[in-house]
Amino acid sequence: MLFQLIKKDKHCAARLGLITTSRGEIPTPIFMPVATHGAMKPLTPAQIEETGARIILSNTYHLHLQPGEGLVKKAGGLHKFMSWDKPILTDSGGFQVFSLPNKRITEDGVFFKHEVTGEEIYLDPASATRIQQDLGADIIMAFDECIPYPCDKAYAEQSTKKTIRWLKECRNAMTDNGQALFGIVQGSVYEDLRAMCAREMRKLDLPGYAIGGVSVGEGLELLKKVVGWTAPHLPENKPRYLMGVGLPEDILESVERGVDMFDCVIPTRYARSATLFTRRGKIRLTNKNYKRDFFPIDPSCDCYTCRHFTRAYLHHLFVANEVLSAILSALHNIHFYLTMMTEIREAIANDRFMEYKGAFLGEYLGNERK
Template sequence: MNPKPFAFEVTARQGRARAGIIHTPHGIIPTPIFAPVGTQATVKAVTPAQLEELGVSLVLSNTYHLYLRPGAELIAELGGLHRFMHWPHPILTDSGGFQVFSLSETRQVDDDGVTFRSHIDGSRHRLTPELAIEVQEKLGADIIMAFDECAPPYDRAYNERALERTHRWAVRCLEAHTRTDQALFGIVQGGVFLDLREKSAQFLVSLDFPGYAIGGLSVGETKGEMHAVLELVDGILPEDKPRYLMGVGTPQDIVNGILRGVDVFDCVLPTRLARHHAAMTRNGRLNMMNAVYARDPSPIDPQCSCYTCRNFSRAYIRHLIVAREMLAATLLSIHNISTLIQLVNEARDAILTGTFDQFAAAFFALQNQSNV
């Protein structure tokens, strides 16, 4: 392990886009970065060795799921999440708040915390800010999240209540946090309401977190509303702290986020699409079940250098899908993750060389051509 404490440095800028390095006890994270999601201590259908080959430097795991199964105590007993899932590089865990609040039919919220029923067996549980931190400390991720309440984006009254609760919980999370080898991020909330987002960002900055997440986006709002929120908080959040846009992972959203000062992205999209037979490309998504690919000898994306595209044809991928072979999900997941990793790497290189404006313009021109 690298004994250097958590730190962030910006190494280059172009406009609001920035390239940087996050230092963690388990290694560096070059930014901008995309983190595949390993909800249950595994990125679905992909091994840690395959992730390393793809150049992945950060993965995300989910506190809610690991708390319920197999339990944080067991993971701690077996050496922590890094050893448990055989991933020696940086890990980020969310607080479980988004998952709990998505259980709208089975949870009850009060100022102290949330009572909910497990989606696995219906058992009753109580999650508080203190417990969310305790679980994440036992898991041992490098970057952990404050417990927050994610409200429906257009419900003003709900967002006002949830924001006050999120801010009180942020203070309690800071007070409960004891591990000096973990960086605890605050989460900016407030729905689509810019005044609430401003209030949230300013309050959390006053608490001096080592980094800040932007939550409650990509949950039904328009792209214009998302961009307005990002532009607002970009002007408030400290320049010397990393910004993490939670749960956002389309190529278009990633480039738009980088343009607006975001450093870290995560999403289940690449592996979820793979399990539904879809391939991500710069030109849009391909349904690999389509009969047009049955005799196609070309790779999924001739511009892609991933293991899948170097070795297998569209015809083979379609055959695996039709035959219901598990390898289909693995090969598509490798390709989809690689597509996003290559995208952020190219964006980073463009920022470092002062050509990001041209990179973004060419990217969006390709998107426009694909939509014609």
């Protein structure tokens, strides 16, 4: 994997870049749709490609539980297994383990219960790395401890040092097969711990770096502070990935601070509950006001859904509990996010990102508050 920093906006830290992998190029800033189990609810790979997606994310923890990395490897790897020929990034499973009840975190790894069978499972840096290598992802994430929020500083410091040590173990477990290992900067909401973690990880000269632990309930203002503290300590010539973020306002604030890559389940999760994104804010299509609304979801959108269907039709599908409601809504939401990223890149190229951000949020959040 190679990363080229093409330019920085003259008025802020926003960056225009290009990631090159053996499976294709990824312009940055980029949003990565999430296909947790090797499938994106509720879209086919062809539909995902139609939205303009250049890279997707799948999850180590879930694929390890079902169907197992051995079967995926035997099938020829995750790309072949799910019929997706563009790049894939796999999350190590650290966040999912953090979310589980009754887990037991040790200095060497984590014990947790299988969600279905109740069997005890152990995951450590070496096994998380091996699983991702068997899955065959293009970019793999180091196994880390995702620190809860709020958290006292003593625990955050101990956990952050553990994450640094685990990253070194992940790197030692790597075999040379062309995959790119990203480290994950932790440190909770403590500026000195974030800076320390970033500095220590820089010493390893990894292909890329992520900022973790910023989607655990801390809110937008703390997110902006953490990203602002961390990004300046990361190498300029490597991609910077903010994990699990998020809403359009989160992405715009983080691009301003120098972040290149984003992922989140929000576009597809919201789509399944009839919440759709438009330039004038989110709308909820189960609202009875849309029963006789014959406009597209967003008149400015050129996605498949907006070109062919109305809000009234989508309202009908949701009320009738038709699966097509989720499909058409997910197509629109993913297209909305990827169109926003295209516009962000164009704005950075022309040194007008701050102008774009102000105009976008003025329309989007202005109508959200009404």
